[in-house]
Structures are given as C-alpha cells and as structure tokens.
Amino acid sequence: MWPEPEDPTTTRRMRAAQDRAQTALGVLTDPEPCEVWGWRGRTLSQPVTSADGPSWLRIACLPVGQTDRTFWWGGSLDAERHIPASVPRPRLRACYDWNDQLLAYRAELYDRETTQPISDSPTVTQPPALTPSWWAALRTALDEIAQVPTHRSTVHQPFLERAMPRLLGAPVSTYAQSWSTAHGDFHWANICGPTLRILDWEGWGLAPTGYDAAVLHCHSLAVPPLAAQVRHELAHILDTPAGRFAELAALTQLLHSVAQGENLALAGPLQRRAGQLLGRGVPGEGDHKATTRRWSATG
Numbered sequence: 693m694w695p696e697p698e699d700p701t702t703t704r705r706m707r708a709a710q711d712r713a714q715t716a717l718g719v720l721t722d723p724e725p726c727e728v729w730g731w732r733g734r735t736l737s738q739p740v741t742s743a744d745g746p747s748w749l750r751i752a753c754l755p756v757g758q759t760d761r762t763f764w765w766g767g768s769l770d771a772e773r774h775i776p777a778s779v780p781r782p783r784l785r786a787c788y789d790w791n792d793q794l795l796a797y798r799a800e801l802y803d804r805e806t807t808q809p810i811s812d813s814p815t816v817t818q819p820p821a822l823t824p825s826w827w828a829a830l831r832t833a834l835d836e837i838a839q840v841p842t843h844r845s846t847v848h849q850p851f852l853e854r855a856m857p858r859l860l861g862a863p864v865s866t867y868a869q870s871w872s873t874a875h876g877d878f879h880w881a882n883i884c885g886p887t888l889r890i891l892d893w894e895g896w897g898l899a900p901t902g903y904d905a906a907v908l909h910c911h912s913l914a915v916p917p918l919a920a921q922v923r924h925e926l927a928h929i930l931d932t933p934a935g936r937f938a939e940l941a942a943l944t945q946l947l948h949s950v951a952q953g954e955n956l957a958l959a960g961p962l963q964r965r966a967g968q969l970l971g972r973g974v975p976g977e978g979d980h981k982a983t984t985r986r987w988s989a990t991g
Contacts, residue, residue, distance in 0.1 A: 697733030705795075706736040709751045713799030714740065716788045719749060739804055746804040748782065752894070753797045767844070768800055771893035774840055779833050781890045807884040809891065814879035814911050815958065819918040822885055827925045829888040834904055834929065837896075838872040844897030846876030852941060859947040860940065862970050868900035868941070869934050878904035879911040902938035905929040910942045913961035940969060 697703050714721065719740040728737040730752070737750040772784040788799040810820045852866045875882070876895040883890055900906075905926040912919040922930075929935045943966045950959045 694729045694731055694733075696727070696729050699733070702733040706733060706751060706753070709753065709797050709799075710736055710738065710749065712790070713749060713751055713788055713797075716790075717749070717786055717799060717801050718742065719747060719801065722746075740801075742785070742801065744785065747785065748802040748804045750800045750802065751797060752800075753795045756791055756794060756796050767894035767896060770842070770844060771896055774842065775893065775896070776836055776840070779836050779890065780829070780888050781893065805884060805889055805891070807887045807889055809881050810883055810885045811880035814881050814955075815914055816880050816912070816918065817915065819915060819921060820880070820885060826885055826888055830883075831926065831928070833888065833890060834926075837875060837904065838901065840873040842873050842897055845899075846874055846895050846897035847899040847903060847941060847945070852944065855948055856940065856944045859944050859951070860966050860970065864940065864970065865937070868937050870901040871898045872901040872903075873897065874899035874903040876903070876907075878907045880908075883908075900934065900938040900941045902929045902932070902935035903942060905935065906939040906942035907945075909939060910946050910958070910962065910965070913965055914958055936969060940966070943969075 697706075719742040722739045722741060725738055730736065734754070735750060735752045737748060740747050740749045768784055769787060771781075775781070782802040782805050784800060784802055786801040788801075790797050810816065810822075849867075852868075856864055856866045874896065875890060875893065876897060876899060877892060878890075882892045905922075906929075909919060909922045909926070909930060912922050930939065943962055946955055946958060946962050947966070949955045950962065955962075
C-alpha cells in the first residue's frame, strides 16, 4: 500500500477512472469505501459490490503507447488462464479497457479476499505469526508456479548483464543456470495470512529459478529473525546454486530501486547480504562463514 499521490490532479483523475469503471462493470462502491493506492498513483483499488457479491475493483494506468509488457500487457488475464486453480489467489471476473488522449486504463474486477495481506508495505517491522501449515502451503504454491509453462518474462537477461556487476560491486556471473516461472513481485504486501492467498499477478513470468523465494527473503532482511525463518522454511530453494543466483538477481533488482530513491530502509541489509553471498561478509554476521563456504564451493 502506498500513500495517496501528492499531485491532486492524479488523485482526481484516478478517482474519475474508478467512477467510469464502476459504471461500465455495473458495480457499486461499498458503504464504507476504502482506497488502496499503488506505486506513484499508478493503481487505485477499492472494495465494491457486484451482482456476484463482494468484489474488488482495481484500476491501473500508463501512458498510451508505453504499456509495459511485464507489468501491464495481459498479466492478470494470462494468470487467470494459465496459473493452476490450486494456487491460492483471488480470481479475476472481468476486465474493462479504455484510453483517453494520453493514458491507457485497465479496470480489473476480482473476487474480494476475506484474509488480509501480511503487511501494508513490501517489508515488515517484526516477524509475522505464521503457522507450519501456512509455510507448507507457500512451498507448494511456489513449486506449482515454477512449473507453469509461459513465454512471459518478469526478469530480463539484458538487465542482469548491465546491473549485476555495477550494483553488486564484484565480478559475478550474470547467467542463471535455469529459468522458471515466478510471480515476480513476491513480498509481504502481496501474500496473505493466516490463510495463504497470493495477490497482484500482473508481472508474473520467467525468472531465475528460485526468484520468488529470493525476493521474499530480500524483503525480510531488515528483520533478521524473519530472514532466518525464510531461509529455513525455503531452504530447498534458497540453499542451492540456482537459489543463490536468484538471490543475487533479486538483490540487484532491489539495489536498483534503492538507487532510484526507493526501498531506502533496505539499502544496508541488501548490501550486507550481497557481501555475504559474494564472500565479502560483515564480521559478526552469524551465517557469514557458512554462506561464504557454500557460495565458494558451488557458485
């Protein structure tokens, strides 16, 4: 969840888009409306009521002619068609697209979830209370997602070639041993508890194998007990050569966002974790020696 845009023009425009989408899709705002803003006002969501009952309406916009083929072009529709029903997520009921002179809009109507995201932001400040059955469901979901065939991409090889040496600060291989399907934005605001549900599928696609587990671990680094728990629960993914490369790819993505002024609270933990994986660990880090040995032996 992001704050309401500072630009009042963006706020008015997105609320007007919500009104248009509600009319087109035949839904009504709930008696107790709740706005959920996305990154830089690019999305706006809220609970609504449709003929099928409680629903969730999400509006996204981008400049005409600049629709991002990872995070816009049919991602949610493709997920509805191709991600197995056994992967727990809200189902997409309807879409409505339109353009004005400058912007393209997409409205998506979903089932409304009764369980809540674990966090309002991609990171957390303390470990969430998650049961062994939740972690088991998470492992099953990640394994199922990884096996979905697709031509979509969520991580791009040219980006890794450019960014990994520059942002990790060391000679490093930029080629993954294998690629698998990933959700692509697998952080604490996109997964729910105490019942597992996975939200926001617009950017799913191929990534280095283990990428989702790596992204979740990276978003946990500011809370060391939680990072340790993620490493333990997802060791079958992370504690492999492929998983360690995926973590370096995820670290690169997040360090790139830090360089753009985002995720600043993660800057130090991300740099320290990169140092551990690349054998430049910080004295006193509990898992430094073991991590360095594993990377040196297999990386």
